[in-house]
Amino acid sequence: MEPTELGTDVEGTAEEAGSRPEDDPGTGVVAAFGRQLKLLRTAASMERTELGGRLGYSASSIASYEQGRRIPPPRFIERADEALGAGGVLRALKEEVARAQYPAFFRDAAKLEAEAVELHIYDTHVINGLLQTEDYARAVFQMRRPPLDEDTIEQRVAARMLRQEIFARKPLPTLSFVIEASVVTRPIGGREVTRGQLEQLLLYAQHRNVEIQVMPHDREEHGGLAGPFTLIETRESRRMAYVEVQRHSRLYTDRETVREMEVQYGILRAQALPPRESLTFIEKLLGET
Structure with a gap:
């Protein structure tokens, strides 16, 4: 049996299949989560500032999650699902969103x-x-060349922890x-x-x-x-x-x-x-x- 190449299309390598670069987060599921979060927040007639205040996050963080620019941590997903009365809709995406933190x-x-x-x-x-340790992991990611941006480094550190x-x-x-x-x-x-x-x-x-x-x-x-x-x-x-x-x-x-x-x-x-x-x-x- 041939070995399985992880993180790639079954028909070939990532390059052959036209997959995203390995440092790109799983943008599909993250973007889908963001759209769902915004729809639920809007349906609840809640501003980003209000939702952020309830959950302990800034309005800019809520905007980043909704726009798919940052990957929300599991704790945020759990609390947002409850605060917005989502009935498990956001929780259902938690595992896939967590996996998107990895290369x-x-x-x-x-x-x-x-x-x-x-x-x-x-x-x-x-x-x-x-x-x-968190500090050692951050040092390892900071040594990557070409350099990773700060948001990606923090996502990777959080995922490693x-x-x-x-x-x-x-x-x-x-x-x-x-x-x-x-x-x-x-x-x-x-x-x-x-x-x-x-x-x-x-x-x-x-x-x-x-x-x-x-x-x-x-x-x-x-x-x-x-x-x-x-x-x-x-x-x-x-x-x-x-x-x-x-x-x-x-x-x-x-x-x-x-x-x-x-x-x-x-x-x-x-x-x-x-x-x-x-x-x-x-x-x-x-x-x-």
Whole structure:
């Protein structure tokens, strides 16, 4: 079976299908939500200032949501549905609007991630988004070239923080991370951001369903030279492997390929520092930062 390319048309790649650029939000659903919000507000004979006052938002924010220029957060959608007596019309769009916060290539993967019962992740360049602090995530997005505009950066940061609800989900998913030592020693965002990120790694590592391992620099044998990847298991016991590079992503579902990557991840875990030694490694870095 051929791998599935996420965020693209089934007939070909995003470029072949004429899809929107990967940094463009899901304008269709966002615009549809905005039109519906305006219709409901108008039907309720409510000015933007009044609706904003009830919900704790400025009139300019309401205008941005109605015009599809900004993506409303889930809390706003819930409260607007209630304030306008929409009867669930706005709530029905909440999941699709939330997915629009992600770049096109990651939207389907984000949905799988949110529903997974197991995630096993190998990272080589930055701390995984599930473990990032808000400041670290913002620093990562600010480094993008060509630069992202400020609204897009804030949308991406909010979406990344929203992904971390997985840590509070019940039943608890099983999560493991193998992180290259170069990732945790790279001071992205500066000293204070780095300290905060290292502290967050130590906090997440205390969760009973989370294991974090560091791959040290001095390993002569290394099972992950082909690059980062994520293993996903769903509630239906489907096992998949997700690979992302630059602005493209692929989801592998055929058993042979997924099994090979599962074996690769097992080797990586055996070669990396054990969880307790990994925490000691991170604690030492924190003391030196």
